[in-house]
Amino acid sequence: MTVGVSAPTVTISASPTSVAYNGSSTLTWSSTNATSCTASGDWSGAKAISGTQSTGALTASKTYTLTCTGPGGISAPASATVIVGAQPPIVSIFASPSSIDYNQNSIITWESTYATSCTATGDWSGAKAIGGPHSQSTGNLTSSKTYVLTCTGAGGNTSNSTTVTVGAPVMFGTLIPESNSCVIASGNNSCNINFSWSITNPEGATTAITANEMTDVNLSGSSGNQSLPVPYLSSPRIFYLYNNAKSLVPTSESPNGSGVTVTSDCVSGTSWNGSICIVFSPTATLTASPRTIVIGSSSVLTWSSTNTTSCTGTGFDTGGATSDNATVSPLSTTTYSIVCTGPGGQAIDQATVTVTTADNVPIFKED
Known part of the structure; x- marks a missing residue:
């Protein structure tokens, strides 16, 4: 040591000395009889012989040491410690889906760390499980809702929220x-x-x-x-x-x-006549085949009609049918008639069966 030259000294302090998690402190130092200073501990590098410096955001407690050198030698190390509080809870919460149709539901999912308890507020309530992830249905919703979750731990309280947007009512x-x-x-x-x-x-x-x-x-x-x-x-x-x-x-x-x-x-x-529904007049047709027969033979009467509901024959039975045929075997020349009835009235037609002898002489009924 050089005679007559004082040894360097250094002082360092932190303000504040205790910070919340992720908070910062300011280091202040000064020295005497020093030409240079060097940081160690939770910082490093050459430092000015006096000055200030922020610690930056801290997530754990730190100790900052400073040693200074001068013509009189090396100073004793000086230190300042910053105490960092516990980490606050981390809370995540989301809704899936976040937009729903009217009267539909969504699922709320949440998760927490560094928490000892969680409480729901907003459009839900009550104690909720810590850790996770955990899920809960919103139930069917008719309006938009916001779900807030606040979790408490050694580091304090943290809140987070999610919103479910509900569409307009469905017509x-x-x-x-x-x-x-x-x-x-x-x-x-x-x-x-x-x-x-x-x-x-x-x-x-x-x-x-x-x-x-x-x-x-x-x-x-x-x-x-x-x-x-x-x-x-x-x-x-x-x-x-x-x-x-x-x-x-x-x-x-x-x-x-x-x-x-x-x-x-x-x-x-x-x-339908093109303009209105109308009642059409009935029609009836009666034919005989053959129209001329030899006595002892037969002829077939055939009838048809339109716009009718029933037909009645004279000299033969129609059974009420509006179209059909019937076999007749007259012994003399006979005229048959048919009357067909419908909403529009009646229609009448006739057919004559001529009866002859074997030598083709007509036979007529005697009066």
């Missing part, structure tokens, strides 16, 4: 006919079918029933009954229930909202 409707067909009365061109309808969660203000070749029928309220015309058509009429320009699913028969199909026809005994 749904039904359209149900009392019958899938109706009968058009004579003189008319359509018949009516009563429909019951309902709508849930409408998106627009106007609900309407529409069909091919029909003016829309606007409805009010959320349900009701509506009598709708079904004209005589070559193809069925399809009815739709609409709201906000969307066709709604009306019945189990129409799972894609493709409409309700109904049909119509003219009442029995009438036919």
